[in-house]
Amino acid sequence: MSRPAPPPRQLGLTLGVIAVLATMTLWSAHGIGFSVSELVCNAAGGSRLLRESWPPDFAFLPRLIGPFLETLHIALIGTVVGAIIAIPVAVLAARPVSPNWLTWIIDRNFMNILRTLPDLFWAMLFATAVGFGPLAGALALSVFSVAVISKLFSESVEAIDMHLPEAVRACGGSWLQMVGLGALPQVWPQYAAYVMYSFELNVRGSMVLGLVGAGGIGMILETQRANFEYERVTMIILSVLVVVLLIEQVSASVRRRLA
Amino acid sequence: MTDKPGTSEAMIRFRGAGVTYPNGVVGLEGIDLTIQRGEFVVIVGSSGAGKSTLLRSINGLTPLTAGEIEVAGVAVPRRQGRELRRLRARIGMVFQDFRLVRRLSVLSNVLIGRVAYVPTWRSVLNLWPRAEVELAMSALERVGIVDKAYVRAGQLSGGQQQRVGIARALAQAPEVILADEPVASLDPVTSHQVMEDLLRINRELGITTIVNLHFLDLARRYGQRIIGLQQGKVVYDGSGSEVTDEDFRRIYGRRPGEDDFLQEPAA
Ligand SMILES: Nc1ncnc2c1ncn2[C@@H]1O[C@H](COP(=O)(O)OP(=O)(O)OP(=O)(O)O)[C@@H](O)[C@H]1O
Ligand SMILES: [Mg+2]
Numbered sequence: 001m002s003r004p005a006p007p008p009r010q011l012g013l014t015l016g017v018i019a020v021l022a023t024m025t026l027w028s029a030h031g032i033g034f035s036v037s038e039l040v041c042n043a044a045g046g047s048r049l050l051r052e053s054w055p056p057d058f059a060f061l062p063r064l065i066g067p068f069l070e071t072l073h074i075a076l077i078g079t080v081v082g083a084i085i086a087i088p089v090a091v092l093a094a095r096p097v098s099p100n101w102l103t104w105i106i107d108r109n110f111m112n113i114l115r116t117l118p119d120l121f122w123a124m125l126f127a128t129a130v131g132f133g134p135l136a137g138a139l140a141l142s143v144f145s146v147a148v149i150s151k152l153f154s155e156s157v158e159a160i161d162m163h164l165p166e167a168v169r170a171c172g173g174s175w176l177q178m179v180g181l182g183a184l185p186q187v188w189p190q191y192a193a194y195v196m197y198s199f200e201l202n203v204r205g206s207m208v209l210g211l212v213g214a215g216g217i218g219m220i221l222e223t224q225r226a227n228f229e230y231e232r233v234t235m236i237i238l239s240v241l242v243v244v245l246l247i248e249q250v251s252a253s254v255r256r257r258l259a
Numbered sequence: 260m261t262d263k264p265g266t267s268e269a270m271i272r273f274r275g276a277g278v279t280y281p282n283g284v285v286g287l288e289g290i291d292l293t294i295q296r297g298e299f300v301v302i303v304g305s306s307g308a309g310k311s312t313l314l315r316s317i318n319g320l321t322p323l324t325a326g327e328i329e330v331a332g333v334a335v336p337r338r339q340g341r342e343l344r345r346l347r348a349r350i351g352m353v354f355q356d357f358r359l360v361r362r363l364s365v366l367s368n369v370l371i372g373r374v375a376y377v378p379t380w381r382s383v384l385n386l387w388p389r390a391e392v393e394l395a396m397s398a399l400e401r402v403g404i405v406d407k408a409y410v411r412a413g414q415l416s417g418g419q420q421q422r423v424g425i426a427r428a429l430a431q432a433p434e435v436i437l438a439d440e441p442v443a444s445l446d447p448v449t450s451h452q453v454m455e456d457l458l459r460i461n462r463e464l465g466i467t468t469i470v471n472l473h474f475l476d477l478a479r480r481y482g483q484r485i486i487g488l489q490q491g492k493v494v495y496d497g498s499g500s501e502v503t504d505e506d507f508r509r510i511y512g513r514r515p516g517e518d519d520f521l522q523e524p525a526a
Contacts, residue, residue, distance in 0.1 A: 163354070163356060163358050164358050164359075164360060166320065166358075167352070167354065167358035167371070167427075168371055168374060169320070169347070170318055170320060170347055170350075170352040171347065171348065171351075171352075171371055171372050171373075171374050171375065171427070171431060172344045172345065172346075172347035172348030172349075172374060172375030172431070173344070173371070173374040173375065173382075174344060174374075174379060176379045176383065177374045177379055177382055177383060180379070180382070180383030181360075181371055181374065181382060181383060182360075182371075185360045185362060185363055186360070186362075188362075189362075
């Protein structure tokens with residue numbers, strides 16, 4: 001039996017893809033006015049900025065505690081409210097437990113729409129309703145958390161063993177009891193992990209929303225930057241780094257224990 | 260309870276009952292049967308004969324597509340709803356795969372048998388009234404594992420888990436217990452213990468019991484009445500003490516082999 005000839009290399013295709021990617025990159029760079037020469041020129045300004053930003057202003061640290069707490073409060077409220085609302089949203093969007101086809105379709109689409117829009121968009125939306133501030137931030141993060149948790153959680157619920165819910169039905173249980181006693185007990189550990197994950201995202205989200213006026217550490221950062229207090233800005237950035245890393249470590253270890 | 264045949268009342272009555280699955284497979288066909296209150300009935304038949312379908316049609320898990328079934332004079336509704344839930348509350352079910360929440364305590368699992376009698380919020384939040392906990396505990400006493408009440412269900416042996424399954428059915432204070440191959444995933448010794456439990460409960464409480472079995476020696480030993488199914492139809496209906504090898508051959512449509520016995524068939 002003769003050996004088969006190797007399939008032809010698709011050299012043309014490879015070159016074509018590289019050409020398209022290169023063109024798109026150059027076009028984009030031109031579009032945003034990105035140029036290497038400018039980068040080099042600005043590096044000088046950048047190094048001056050860096051010098052002004054050092055050393056960090058440690059005396060400013062005590063004044064960060066309040067804003068940090070506010071940031072955490074916003075993240076916490078967003079997570080809790082979102083986590084609660086995410087339960088029914090996730091359950092109704094999980095095919096095997098959803099009560100009927102129409103509910104399933106509507107809820108799935110609802111979930112997808114929530115996910116399309118970023119947290120900043122929701123913050124703007126709520127700011128027009130309740131004004132810029134922590135409340136708008138917390139509401140925005142609530143919606144964002146619903147989107148994050150419900151998507152992940154409904155996938156977990158879809159994967160459950162449906163035999164157990166059937167056993168609850170066989171005892172005369174209602175739909176709610178079937179869900180609450182037969183379906184959800186199988187996925188509470190996953191749920192808890194998703195809530196922790198969402199809290200991590202919300203802490204970061206809450207800082208970003210602060211930049212646009214939702215309060216907390218992000219807002220302090222923005223005001224100090226606008227006042228050219230670069231040593232304070234450094235202090236803020238360093239402490240944000242520490243706090244975020246800390247929260248992620250704690251959250252990750254809790255999630256590992258849940259798994 | 261002593262039910263004398265002839266004076267006893269019908270607990271379950273099939274009238275021309277049939278199930279055709281949505282894919283066209285016929286699960287049951289033209290079933291006419293009457294099961295008296297307090298009877299202990301064993302259903303046998305080869306794989307796919309319709310044993311599970313028969314059992315599940317009694318509590319409406321599989322709806323009939325023809326005829327009707329009455330349980331204690333009430334027709335089994337074909338649609339979901341309050342009426343069906345009420346009926347199911349009176350019928351306990353025991354499964355081959357136990358169907359316990361492994362993460363939860365034995366007691367929490369048994370309490371699921373009480374869902375029909377407590378408000379939804381209480382059951383879902385695991386805030387069961389004391390009287391319900393009491394019922395669950397005495398169900399566990401009856402199957403002899405009340406000492407495990409606060410142990411996670413997943414940590415028990417297979418035989419113990421099946422006892423929890425039986426206790427959950429008992430907690431319903433049911434009039435009927437349906438057991439779908441309750442010993443198929445257990446070893447021979449445990450199988451006999453679980454069958455003895457079911458038989459004892461049937462005698463002590465007079466609960467009408469229907470058990471699907473695929474081991475012929477178990478069927479012969481425990482079945483006061485044996486119903487043989489083949490391709491969705493009843494092909495045998497008689498007492499367990501009188502059933503012959505020839506009857507089994509007819510039910511199975513072949514000579515029963517080694518696999519059809521829990522222990523080696525006596526030579
Ligand atoms: N949900 C279903 N959809 C379609 N066909 C089904 C369904 N459930 C069972 N059947 C078919 O109906 C027939 C009877 O099945 P049933 O499960 O009642 O048999 P069984 O006697 O319990 O068998 P086993 O000993 O394997 O449990 C089989 O042919 C089976 O393939
Ligand atoms: Mg079966």
